Amino acid sequence: MANPSFNAPEALKLILDGFSVHKGDRGELLTLLLLTLARDATVVEAATHLITPSDARSRILAIPDFFGNLLKCTAKPTKIVRQFIDEFKGCFMHFNHFIKVHEWALLRQDYLLGYMARGAAVLCANNQPGVDIVLMGMHGTRAHTSNLIPILVQTKNDATYTAQPDDALFDAMDPYALKIWDHVTAKTTKPVIRIVFALAVQREDARLTVVKKTKTSVINGVEAKFEAYDFWVAGLASGVLTPIPPQAEDLWDALLQASYGWNEPYKGLNARPKALRRSMNAGGGTHPDHWDSWVLPRSASHDIATKTKGKGQTDSEDVFGLKNPNPSVPPPARSSASTEQASRSRNTGTR
Known part of the structure; x- marks a missing residue:
């Protein structure tokens, strides 16, 4: 060399x-x-x-x-x-x-x-x-x-x-x-x-x-x-x-x-298949796609808490993120990939 x-x-x-x-x-x-x-x-x-x-x-x-x-x-x-x-x-x-x-x-x-x-x-x-x-x-x-x-x-x-x-x-x-x-x-x-x-x-x-x-x-x-x-x-x-x-x-x-070899499987994919592939490695990284199919990420919780302050809600966090203190306030929308995955799970569940 x-x-x-x-x-x-x-x-x-x-x-x-x-x-x-x-x-x-x-x-x-x-x-x-x-x-x-x-x-x-x-x-x-x-x-x-x-x-x-x-x-x-x-x-x-x-x-x-x-x-x-x-x-x-x-x-x-x-x-x-x-x-x-x-x-x-x-x-x-x-x-x-x-x-x-x-x-x-x-x-x-x-x-x-x-x-x-x-x-x-x-x-x-x-x-x-x-x-x-x-x-x-x-x-x-x-x-x-x-x-x-x-x-x-x-x-x-x-x-x-x-x-x-x-x-x-x-x-x-x-x-x-x-x-x-x-x-x-x-x-x-x-x-x-x-x-x-x-x-x-x-x-x-x-x-x-x-x-x-x-x-x-x-x-x-x-x-x-x-x-x-x-x-x-x-x-x-x-x-x-x-x-x-x-x-x-x-x-x-x-x-x-x-040098970050663990991230290789997600390269070269479009957004939807990339999100689905990350969701199969649940909790494996900080990207929301590793989390949003099964739990609310803390970063999203912080955003929700910031937006809802002053509207009568009380901030209350557990290990994974913000608990919804008021059932009348809907939870945040999940990504389209996560919603589609959840829908398929319901359709194929045990009767």
Whole structure:
């Protein structure tokens, strides 16, 4: 993908639109692409400084260079970013692909060292607590379990995550709780790097927040302290992410929409069959069609309550929505698809 004539995001969109490919549950595929594009850009830069571009050293990434090609934080660095750059001078990474693992235990340092030797990063096992992706750095040029630097990543494509960092997500990326470290093997002198990608933040709200913390982990009654640089990456915007040029922002938005795989069955349908199909997935989403064939949505209840105030009615809500406090006030009309479905049910009911 380092070939400038190859448009990796466009190719991924064609694949997601045209093939049955598991997209991940939280937008992991988009995050893997961003990490890979940043890696390729860093390798290309490194190769231009070598007499022999195929030299193996061109595949070794300086951590500050990689982050400069991933996040728009190094061109005009803040105080905390300058501290990050200085702290990770002489620290390196090596990866060119991701391996999907199937056991939680594979996050131990000895396994992670093996992945790094192969040039692989880790896409974590399904339901792995606290982390989705793990990359490894090293302090110095000789990799050993004692000088590995965990780079822990979570990715979220849910709009409930905003530009405001959620500390609970960072707290879940505790290298002791994840059993990357224990009280014997945690000998590295460098902080952990933790990144959360909140992909669904609107472009106009996109921003990057970087914080350095000192944390205390308690495992089996024993306390252990560690330092961490926490990066909250909010939005798929060119002002935040280096791999996204301004002219490609709409394409990345389309990739984000494609990452919501559960909504695929409703695409390309007219309004009536789309409503009927959603009604068969009762309660499966927030769209009214998932609800209005069997219960009054809360949003509709709010509208009714607003319209009827001042006419003698008393607002009274149950779990699902507004109870009709006055039988003389008819309930709201349901959609034509729902009415037709209810009519068929009455006609075919048991006599």
